[in-house]
Amino acid sequence: MGFPHDWHRDLISDFVASIQQQRPSRTHGGEALQTHQLIDDLLTAAGPVIDL
Numbered sequence: 001m002g003f004p005h006d007w008h009r010d011l012i013s014d015f016v017a018s019i020q021q022q023r024p025s026r027t028h029g030g031e032a033l034q035t036h037q038l039i040d041d042l043l044t045a046a047g048p049v050i051d052l
Contacts, residue, residue, distance in 0.1 A: 011027060018025040 015025045
């Protein structure tokens with residue numbers, strides 16, 4: 001997928017910091033699940049991809 005990995009790196013860094021600082025992280029698993037469901041829905045709607 002064509003997006004920068006900075007977003008994932010920042011979320012992982014925040015997650016680690018939240019454990020070290022004993023605070024909630026900026027995001028939670030439910031949000032990630034919704035995002036992945038959206039991606040799956042978009043890929044399904046796009047139909048099969050032909051690899052040339």
